[in-house]
Amino acid sequence: MGAFLDKPKTEKHSAHGEGNGLRYGLSSMQGWRVEMEDAHTAVVGLPHGLADWSFFAVYDGHAGSRVANYCSGHLLEHILSGGSDFGSGPGSVEGVKDGIRSGFLNIDEYMRSFTDLRQGLDRSGSTAVCVLLSPTHLYFINCGDSRAVLSRECKVGFSTQDHKPCNPREKERIQNAGGSVMIQRVNGSLAVSRALGDYDYKCVDGKGPTEQLVSPEPEVCVLERAAEGDEFVVLACDGIWDVMSNEELCEFIHSRLLVCDDLEKVCNAVVDTCLHKGSRDNMSVVLVCLPGAPKISEEAVKKEEELDKYLETRVEELLGNCGESGVPDLVSVLRSIAAESIPNLPPGGGLASKRSVIEAVYNRLNPHREEEGSAGELEDPW
Numbered sequence: 418m419g420a421f422l423d424k425p426k427t428e429k430h431s432a433h434g435e436g437n438g439l440r441y442g443l444s445s446m447q448g449w450r451v452e453m454e455d456a457h458t459a460v461v462g463l464p465h466g467l468a469d470w471s472f473f474a475v476y477d478g479h480a481g482s483r484v485a486n487y488c489s490g491h492l493l494e495h496i497l498s499g500g501s502d503f504g505s506g507p508g509s510v511e512g513v514k515d516g517i518r519s520g521f522l523n524i525d526e527y528m529r530s531f532t533d534l535r536q537g538l539d540r541s542g543s544t545a546v547c548v549l550l551s552p553t554h555l556y557f558i559n560c561g562d563s564r565a566v567l568s569r570e571c572k573v574g575f576s577t578q579d580h581k582p583c584n585p586r587e588k589e590r591i592q593n594a595g596g597s598v599m600i601q602r603v604n605g606s607l608a609v610s611r612a613l614g615d616y617d618y619k620c621v622d623g624k625g626p627t628e629q630l631v632s633p634e635p636e637v638c639v640l641e642r643a644a645e646g647d648e649f650v651v652l653a654c655d656g657i658w659d660v661m662s663n664e665e666l667c668e669f670i671h672s673r674l675l676v677c678d679d680l681e682k683v684c685n686a687v688v689d690t691c692l693h694k695g696s697r698d699n700m701s702v703v704l705v706c707l708p709g710a711p712k713i714s715e716e717a718v719k720k721e722e723e724l725d726k727y728l729e730t731r732v733e734e735l736l737g738n739c740g741e742s743g744v745p746d747l748v749s750v751l752r753s754i755a756a757e758s759i760p761n762l763p764p765g766g767g768l769a770s771k772r773s774v775i776e777a778v779y780n781r782l783n784p785h786r787e788e789e790g791s792a793g794e795l796e797d798p799w
Contacts, residue, residue, distance in 0.1 A: 420451040421697060429688060431681045436461035437471050438708050439550070442680025445701040446688045448656065454478030455654055455701040456489035456543075465497055472496075473703050474547035477563045477654035479607075481541030484614030487528060488543055492613075495527070496520030496549075510554060514637045517549070517558055522626055525613050525633035534616055542607075542615030545635070546577060548650050548705065555642055555650070560635040561609045562655050567640070568648040568667045575640055576663050579655075580611035587611070594621045596630040603630055611635075642707075649674075650705040653687075656698030660691050661765060669765030670704060675717035680704055686770060693769040720761045725774050728754065732778040747779050 426447040433442040441461070447453040458474040472493050478485030499519030533539040544561025557565050559577035567575040580587055582598040587610035591603055596618075599605035603618060611632045618631035627634040651666060661669070669690065673683045688700045735750050745753075754775065755768050763770045 421449045422451060425449045425692060426453075427689075427692065429685055431685055432459065433679075433681045434459060434461055437469055437550070437552075439471065440680055440706045440710075441473065441704060442682075442684045442706075443701070443703040444681065444684035444688045446692065446699070448692060448700055449697045450699050452482065453699055454482040454485055454541075454543075455656075455699045456482070456485040457652075457701055457703055458489050458493060458547075459703060460493060463493070463497065467497075469552050471550045471705075472547065473550075473650075473652055473705055474545060474558075475563050475652045475654055475701050475703055476543045476545050477561065477656075477699070477701070478541055478543040479609075479612075480615075481539055483531075483533065483539045483541045484528060485541070485543035488524065488545060488613055492520065492524055492545065492547075495524040499523055510639055513549070513551075513554075513556060514639065517556065517637050518635060521545070521558075521560060521613070521633050521635045525619075525626065528614060529616055529619075534614065537617070540615070540617055542609075542612040542631070544609060544612055544654070546652050546654075548652060550642075550705070553642055555640045555647075557638045557640070558635045560611045560613065560633065562658075563653065564655075564658050564663075565650060565652045566663045566667060567650050568671065569643060570646040571648070571671065573663045573667055574647075575638070577638065578636065580609055580636070582608070582610045584610065590628060590632065591630050594624055594628060594630045607631065643709075645709055647707040648710045649707060652703040652705075654699065654701045656696050656700035657687065657691050657702055659698060660694040660696045665765035667765070669763055669770065671711055672717070672763045672765070674706070674711040675714040676721045678713055680706060686766075689773060690766045690770040693772045724759075724761050724771070727759070728771055728774050729778045731757075732775055733782065736779070736782050744783055747776060750779055751775060 429444050429446050431444040441459055445455050456476040461471045462468045463470045476485040476488050496517050499516040544563040546563035546565050547558040548565055549556035557577050562579040565577045582603050583601050588598050596604050602608050613633050615631045619629040621629055673686055677683055684702050684704050687702045691700055731754055
């Protein structure tokens, strides 16, 4: 679980799509971790007569990718078969919530029958954070410490709450099941108090599935959709949230949507920026843009172009004025620029979000330099 590579794997898996009046993009990167344990789901138009519903999710696996990968392909079908009230009108909100809860408990029990999981050959588990969109409501679903945030009227309108062992309600359940919370972990080991899988923590006799050391029960919060005010929903694993707050990520995405309508590129920018901000974990982000999402702004595009040009000029000056001391390495250049007061840096992303611009100019002007490693491998200059 804690093993890291000598340098990060920066190849990305990205995708996009649209339908039901929304657009989405997603991106994931293995980063510094030895294994990629994240997974995701993106479905626009659901079966069983729910063509105007959509579902998105991020799964952050631990101790392996088995549970996360299975959930990415099958959690939705368990949810849809868990309740009969989907799509039957506004009065069915509670029924939908019941179906979601049943779906989580059912898939958790179903996976327990898998030979490798049952025999302890695979001890993996996974968080799950999802948003289910009906024409009238947003169903936010959380189990673990991945997180969903809604941007509404240019600010954080809603956020799911992480399920951590130190949370009083979670701690009480853990202790009632005979466990303990040490170093902020379940029995000093697992950093989340709710998850799918993790069957080593779900074998206390006399306790139901939601009373175990680790519970598969999701927390479901329902919001009515606001046609004008709702901008976007972002789902991300803790590899993103480790280095960005809710407000920072919303501000950063908002600023990117003003200059770019390619949602894959926006998600790639989030992942790259978090790598440069120092995230050491797998990183996955799903961005769902609602009808009220920011549109391209000519003024914002112009400021972005001016910023990029300024940064390019500064790199040229720093390399051109090096004299007898020789060409500075990339980290030195980054530190020099970071010490300056630079206007119009993307909010939430800062100079870290512009590292690729600086690096591209540096590499162009210094093509014969000795290999210094990838952008993520360099020590954090800010």
